[in-house]
Amino acid sequence: MITKIIRRHSLSVGNTDHGKLYIVDDNYLENKLKLLFEMNGDIGLIVKFGLFSGLREDEMVYTYNKSLCNNLSGCVCEKLHVLEKSNGTSIVLIQWHRGHKKCYFTIVPTKIFKSFKELPSFAYNPHIRSAHSYIKTKDQILNFMWLRKAHYNVMCRTMKPFEANVLAGRAKTVDAKHYAMYELDSMSNNYVEAWSKYGVNFKSLSKYD
Numbered sequence: 001m002i003t004k005i006i007r008r009h010s011l012s013v014g015n016t017d018h019g020k021l022y023i024v025d026d027n028y029l030e031n032k033l034k035l036l037f038e039m040n041g042d043i044g045l046i047v048k049f050g051l052f053s054g055l056r057e058d059e060m061v062y063t064y065n066k067s068l069c070n071n072l073s074g075c076v077c078e079k080l081h082v083l084e085k086s087n088g089t090s091i092v093l094i095q096w097h098r099g100h101k102k103c104y105f106t107i108v109p110t111k112i113f114k115s116f117k118e119l120p121s122f123a124y125n126p127h128i129r130s131a132h133s134y135i136k137t138k139d140q141i142l143n144f145m146w147l148r149k150a151h152y153n154v155m156c157r158t159m160k161p162f163e164a165n166v167l168a169g170r171a172k173t174v175d176a177k178h179y180a181m182y183e184l185d186s187m188s189n190n191y192v193e194a195w196s197k198y199g200v201n202f203k204s205l206s207k208y209d
């Protein structure tokens, strides 16, 4: 019986900081995502960047403020290094650690990443706060932090839990390094597949789609 429930509802393990177990129904997630995808303008773009990157709020601000480095291989400078893939995604090496919070890299649709970096400004206040309030006007249950949880849920439905944890910054550095060096292509393909289950096609995404 329990196995059945786990299979049907894709039980998500360890998705909160408190280590709680909870279930997320596929239809529930699909309906909430649909609502978020419909948001337009800069707020819509910020919501999509949060959703597709799964980054924490401070990591989004960090990513926005860092300039891009053009050296794609073996560079250890402080800037952001971005690998653009032919499947419509970009892998952004972030490598930012604060205490127990880690972010190694994220995968995002290239068009959404470029549009996000082109925003004239981006900060917690007013941008994330406005997006948070706007989301709440559409659905009381949702909030900005929910975007990261939804991202993890979408990833876990296609990726191995271990991969999803590397992406969410919840793995050991040595494991993340292995993924960054050898598994990026397969991870980025799994990422595309994960979102395609929710009707997202990265190649046809336009600026604010």
Ligand SMILES: [Zn+2]
Pocket (backbone or CB within 6 Å): 069, 070, 071, 075, 076, 077, 078, 079, 081
């Ligand atoms: Zn560099």
